[in-house]
Amino acid sequence: MSNRKPLSRDAVLQLRKAVVTRSAGADDLMERALRRPLGSAASIHELHDLLLFVEAYPASMAQYRSAVRNVKGFRRALGARLKDDRRLREQLRDTGMQGCDMVGLYSFGLAHWLLRRWPGRIELHSADAERQVAETSLLPMLTMAEREVLEQLDGDTEQFLRSAFGKDAGARFHGLIRTLAEHPMDDGLREALFSNLQPYLRMVGDERTPSLTGLRMSLLEPFHHEGALERTTDAVRIIAQPIAGALPLTRAKRRELIDMGRMVLALMQRETDPITYAGSAEAFDMGRGLMIALYHLDARHRLALEGYVGFMAFKNGVPMAYGGAWLFPGRSKVGINVFPALRGGESAWFFAQLMRLYRQRFDVRVFEAENYQLGHGNADGLRSGAYWFYYRLGFRPWNEPLARIAERELDRMRAGEPVPIATLKRLVADGLVLRLADDPAPLIETSVLLNRAQEHLVLQGTEGRRRTVEAMRSRLCGALGMEPAEMHSLELRLALDAWAPLCDMIADLHSWPQQERRRMASALRARATGDEQAHQALLRRCPRLLSAWAALAERVA
Numbered sequence: 001m002s003n004r005k006p007l008s009r010d011a012v013l014q015l016r017k018a019v020v021t022r023s024a025g026a027d028d029l030m031e032r033a034l035r036r037p038l039g040s041a042a043s044i045h046e047l048h049d050l051l052l053f054v055e056a057y058p059a060s061m062a063q064y065r066s067a068v069r070n071v072k073g074f075r076r077a078l079g080a081r082l083k084d085d086r087r088l089r090e091q092l093r094d095t096g097m098q099g100c101d102m103v104g105l106y107s108f109g110l111a112h113w114l115l116r117r118w119p120g121r122i123e124l125h126s127a128d129a130e131r132q133v134a135e136t137s138l139l140p141m142l143t144m145a146e147r148e149v150l151e152q153l154d155g156d157t158e159q160f161l162r163s164a165f166g167k168d169a170g171a172r173f174h175g176l177i178r179t180l181a182e183h184p185m186d187d188g189l190r191e192a193l194f195s196n197l198q199p200y201l202r203m204v205g206d207e208r209t210p211s212l213t214g215l216r217m218s219l220l221e222p223f224h225h226e227g228a229l230e231r232t233t234d235a236v237r238i239i240a241q242p243i244a245g246a247l248p249l250t251r252a253k254r255r256e257l258i259d260m261g262r263m264v265l266a267l268m269q270r271e272t273d274p275i276t277y278a279g280s281a282e283a284f285d286m287g288r289g290l291m292i293a294l295y296h297l298d299a300r301h302r303l304a305l306e307g308y309v310g311f312m313a314f315k316n317g318v319p320m321a322y323g324g325a326w327l328f329p330g331r332s333k334v335g336i337n338v339f340p341a342l343r344g345g346e347s348a349w350f351f352a353q354l355m356r357l358y359r360q361r362f363d364v365r366v367f368e369a370e371n372y373q374l375g376h377g378n379a380d381g382l383r384s385g386a387y388w389f390y391y392r393l394g395f396r397p398w399n400e401p402l403a404r405i406a407e408r409e410l411d412r413m414r415a416g417e418p419v420p421i422a423t424l425k426r427l428v429a430d431g432l433v434l435r436l437a438d439d440p441a442p443l444i445e446t447s448v449l450l451n452r453a454q455e456h457l458v459l460q461g462t463e464g465r466r467r468t469v470e471a472m473r474s475r476l477c478g479a480l481g482m483e484p485a486e487m488h489s490l491e492l493r494l495a496l497d498a499w500a501p502l503c504d505m506i507a508d509l510h511s512w513p514q515q516e517r518r519r520m521a522s523a524l525r526a527r528a529t530g531d532e533q534a535h536q537a538l539l540r541r542c543p544r545l546l547s548a549w550a551a552l553a554e555r556v557a
Helices: 009-020 028-031 041-056 062-082 086-091 108-116 129-141 143-154 157-163 170-182 187-197 235-240 251-267 347-362 381-386 388-390 401-415 419-430 446-463 467-478 483-489 488-503 514-529 532-540 544-556
Strands: 102-104 123-126 199-203 277-285 290-297 309-315 317-329 331-338 366-369 432-435
Touching: 009 028, 009 041, 009 187, 009 235, 028 062, 041 062, 041 086, 041 317, 102 251, 108 170, 108 187, 108 199, 108 251, 123 170, 129 143, 129 157, 129 170, 129 187, 143 157, 157 170, 170 187, 170 199, 170 401, 170 532, 235 347, 251 277, 251 290, 251 309, 251 317, 277 347, 290 347, 309 347, 309 532, 317 347, 317 532, 331 347, 347 366, 347 388, 347 532, 381 388, 381 419, 388 401, 388 432, 446 467, 446 488, 446 544, 467 483, 467 488, 467 514, 483 488, 488 514, 514 532, 514 544
Parallel strands: 331 366
Antiparallel strands: 102 199, 123 199, 277 290, 290 309, 309 317, 317 331, 366 432
8 A cells, every 4th residue: 555545435336336336447447446555444345345345246256256356454453553553443343354353242152152153253252131120130050158258349330340350351251151151041031141141342453363355155156247237136037947956065164154154243233143053054056157045943942833934045155145034834924134335236137046946945925024124113114125125036925905005106206206204104014925826725813813822821821831831732632643752852842842732722623634734743853853944844734724714813813
């Protein structure tokens, strides 16, 4: 870098516009910009994201190779600046860039994983819990002598944790995690106690710690985009195109895929259960340098009814987006979040490819975008125009009155008129759906059905919750003809416990045709193995069960 004027944020934004629109001379502008010194924190952040965008959406292979070199040069230049500028280091905290600290609030599972992977770089930043909450959560796990000492000490939560686990921030976090990990308790209780403390961890950034600047998952050959990027997409046509099988992955590569997903989200102060608690992962080549990884929850963290399968997308190896689908016959909810660095690319084409994958992998026939995704109670979603993003892909309101309003407002937008905010709020209050095929499965509001099962469990639980669930499980096993020896499997017991109250409400289950009950048993066994593809297929083959659940949900709707 020369002694020329530092690169400003406005200059980087203008450069990004030239790159995204494929303006003539964009490469020359980029080359000249990178000769200038790094500027403010804001300009550095914008430049970082621009470099990732070019690596993901290069106009040529020469531009791709240049982007890879430029990212490496950026890492060196940023590292030199951070060594001598503490103020800049603080300004760039939580950006995920190379050498920058990251502070976040995570589950016990992810915090424990981070500590195991980078034991010398993770420390306790702070804990927001009140002192009394910290004592209530931790003292029962300590010796009587420790309790007596700590109860007598004055001070806030931070002083309490210092006295319990040490003055060094790294040792303090390690002691907290180890105490929770080693104490015999249910995983759910451990997560709850950790959450009660509201502990924020800090990852100390340097050249050895991972960053969004350098993390890549390059299983495919790089792809370059000749000409303009795809701005319009025929989603239904794309979704109908057959997909290839999953990419062959070694055990080590599959583990790397899971670790990559966890680290990328952690660096963005985010987390999803399918990635944190992944039991398995698979990857698919969707074309044009796009790879989508699917993450399947392990048996202990599965939802009671819906199959929650998460994803992370990579474009030319660069982390691009994350989200998931909540699968259940009748409809499947879907949610996406494109990372800021790669926005302005081919987001609509990517989303169509994502639905193509879920559609064909799990026989999804109706996709639903929930109202929160669209902006209901979500100011960011409302401002971003998420409703119209889904609408242009073919999603439509459930009911006819809202469908007519949406069509009218789209015509007004095309004429250059803004949609009144009151009207937009009315539209986003309801979800949108994309119907790809007729679905014989009844529409079931799973949340309503689960509430119904909870009421049933409370009414039946006069002998205590554990005995009640065990009795319901036993009745379900008897109805399905499942052998007692199968109960040695923890995964199968968990699957049965999830279904037990739901099936206990079906009074005539024992008299159903044997074939239907065998199918239910097969669906439960597939659920216990974590094979979501088989589970969804087998669940669809239980029409009487789905109809019974739909009737129970309607009874309280």
